[in-house]
Amino acid sequence: VTGTPSPHEGDMRYLFEDCSSRIFVLPTLHREIDLITDFRTVISLYRLMRRIRPHIVDSHTAKAGFATRIAAFFLRIFSRNGPLTVHTFHGNVFKGYFKPSKTLAYIWIERALARITDIVIAISPAQKKELVHTYKIASDEKVKVVPLGLELDRFLTCGKLNGKFRHRFSIDKDCFLIGIVGRLVPIKNHVMFLKAAKIFVSEHPDINVRFAVVGDGELRDELESLTRKMGLREKVTFCGWIKGIQAVYSELDALVLTSINEGTPVSIIEAMASCVPIISTCVGGVRDLIGSPKGSIESGDFAVCSRGILCNSGDFLGLARALEYLLNEDEEQKEKRLVAALEFVRQRYSKTRLLSDMESLYTDLLKKNHY
Missing domain, CATH: 3.40.50.2000 (Glycogen Phosphorylase B;)
Known part of the structure; x- marks a missing residue:
C-alpha cells in the first residue's frame, strides 16, 4: 500500500x-x-x-x-x-x-x-x-x-558502468568528483555542502574539481540560485533524480552527507558497497555505519573513523578540511578504510x-x- x-x-x-x-x-x-x-x-x-x-x-x-x-x-x-x-x-x-x-x-x-x-x-x-x-x-x-x-550486488559491480554518468553531465573524466545524494529539503542541509564547496574551490583554485547534487525537492530553485550567487555555477551540477543510482557511485571520488538528522542513510550504505570514500555529519545512525570518533570533534575539524570520515553538523569548514584531507590522503590508508567499509555492509546490510x-x-x- x-x-x-x-x-x-x-x-x-x-x-x-x-x-x-x-x-x-x-x-x-x-x-x-x-x-x-x-x-x-x-x-x-x-x-x-x-x-x-x-x-x-x-x-x-x-x-x-x-x-x-x-x-x-x-x-x-x-x-x-x-x-x-x-x-x-x-x-x-x-x-x-x-x-x-x-x-x-x-x-x-x-x-x-x-x-x-x-x-x-x-x-x-x-x-x-x-x-x-x-x-x-x-x-x-x-x-x-x-x-x-539492500540488494547490494548492483553496487558491488558498479565499476562496469564507469564513464556513463560523467559523460551524461559533461563532467571531465579526470576531475575530482564529489557527490551528495538525497532529497533537496531543509533537513539534508545542502547549504552546508555548497559552503564547503565554496571554501574548497577558493583555497584550491588549481584543482580540477566538480560537485554533483543528485536528487530533487522543494529547495532546488533556492539552492540553484545560491549556487549562482556563490560563483559556483561552473563547479556544481544539479542532476535531479537518477534511476540506476549505481552509475553515479561508480564515478564518485567521494560521497558527502550533510544531514541535520538521519536514521540509517541508504546513500552511505550504497556508497560503501561501491567502494566510495564517505564524509558525513555525525548525526543519528551514521556512527553505526562509519564508526565512532575517538573523543569529540572540534569545530572546524573532522575525525577519521574506521569506515569513513565524520564532521560536526553544520560545520562547513570542517567538511572543507575533510575534503582536503581525502584529496591528499595516503592511498594505502584510504584503501584499507574502503575495504573495511565494503566488508561491513556485505555482512550486515544484505x-x-x-x-x-x-x-x-x-x-x-x-x-x-x-x-
Missing part, C-alpha cells in the same frame, strides 16, 4: 512493476498534513484491512504510520481478529524539522501511537537509544533493532539478512499472540 509522491519527490513504484497488481495506491496519502484527506486515508485503510484481513500490518514513515495504526486500532475494536501492528522508524521528525512546540506535539503523538503498536522497529542501535531514552517513545522491550537490508530478520520477527509476534 502506498501513497502519491509530492512534487519533486522521486517515485520508486517502478521497482514494483513485476507485481503491480498487488499495489494499492491511496491518492489521499501524501507527505503534507491535511486533516480532511488524512481522515479519508484512515477510512480507506480501515476498509482495506477489513476486506483483506491481514494478520500483521507494517507501516513506514510518520504519516503512513499514523494512519495505518489508527485504522488497525479501530479494526481491533470492531473485530475480534484485528491485525497486529509493526511500525518502522527510518528516521524521526524530532530534531531539525519543526519549532519546539510542534516537535513536542509530534513526540506526544508518537508516544500515544506506540501504546497501540505491538512492535516498534529501529534501524540502528543509535536510533533505538533515541526512541527509548531521549524521546521516550516506547519501552526498551517494545523497540527492536532491525538494520536495513537483503537476505533483512528478510531472515523480518521473518523471525513476524513469526515470533504471531506465536506470542497465539495466531
Whole structure:
C-alpha cells in the first residue's frame, strides 16, 4: 500500500512493476498534513484491512504510520481478529524539522501511537537509544533493532558502468568528483555542502574539481540560485533524480552527507558497497555505519573513523578540511578504510539478512499472540 509522491519527490513504484497488481495506491496519502484527506486515508485503510484481513500490518514513515495504526486500532475494536501492528522508524521528525512546540506535539503523538503498536522497529542501535531514552517513545522491550537490508550486488559491480554518468553531465573524466545524494529539503542541509564547496574551490583554485547534487525537492530553485550567487555555477551540477543510482557511485571520488538528522542513510550504505570514500555529519545512525570518533570533534575539524570520515553538523569548514584531507590522503590508508567499509555492509546490510530478520520477527509476534 502506498501513497502519491509530492512534487519533486522521486517515485520508486517502478521497482514494483513485476507485481503491480498487488499495489494499492491511496491518492489521499501524501507527505503534507491535511486533516480532511488524512481522515479519508484512515477510512480507506480501515476498509482495506477489513476486506483483506491481514494478520500483521507494517507501516513506514510518520504519516503512513499514523494512519495505518489508527485504522488497525479501530479494526481491533470492531473485530475480534484485528491485525497486529509493526511500525518502522527510518528516521524521526524530532530534531531539525519543526519549532519546539510542534516537535513536542509530534513526540506526544508518537508516544500515544506506540501504546497501540505491538512492535516498534529501529534501524540502528543509535536510533533505538533515541526512541527509548531521549524521546521516550516506547519501552526498551517494545523497540527492536532491525538494520536495513539492500540488494547490494548492483553496487558491488558498479565499476562496469564507469564513464556513463560523467559523460551524461559533461563532467571531465579526470576531475575530482564529489557527490551528495538525497532529497533537496531543509533537513539534508545542502547549504552546508555548497559552503564547503565554496571554501574548497577558493583555497584550491588549481584543482580540477566538480560537485554533483543528485536528487530533487522543494529547495532546488533556492539552492540553484545560491549556487549562482556563490560563483559556483561552473563547479556544481544539479542532476535531479537518477534511476540506476549505481552509475553515479561508480564515478564518485567521494560521497558527502550533510544531514541535520538521519536514521540509517541508504546513500552511505550504497556508497560503501561501491567502494566510495564517505564524509558525513555525525548525526543519528551514521556512527553505526562509519564508526565512532575517538573523543569529540572540534569545530572546524573532522575525525577519521574506521569506515569513513565524520564532521560536526553544520560545520562547513570542517567538511572543507575533510575534503582536503581525502584529496591528499595516503592511498594505502584510504584503501584499507574502503575495504573495511565494503566488508561491513556485505555482512550486515544484505537483503537476505533483512528478510531472515523480518521473518523471525513476524513469526515470533504471531506465536506470542497465539495466531
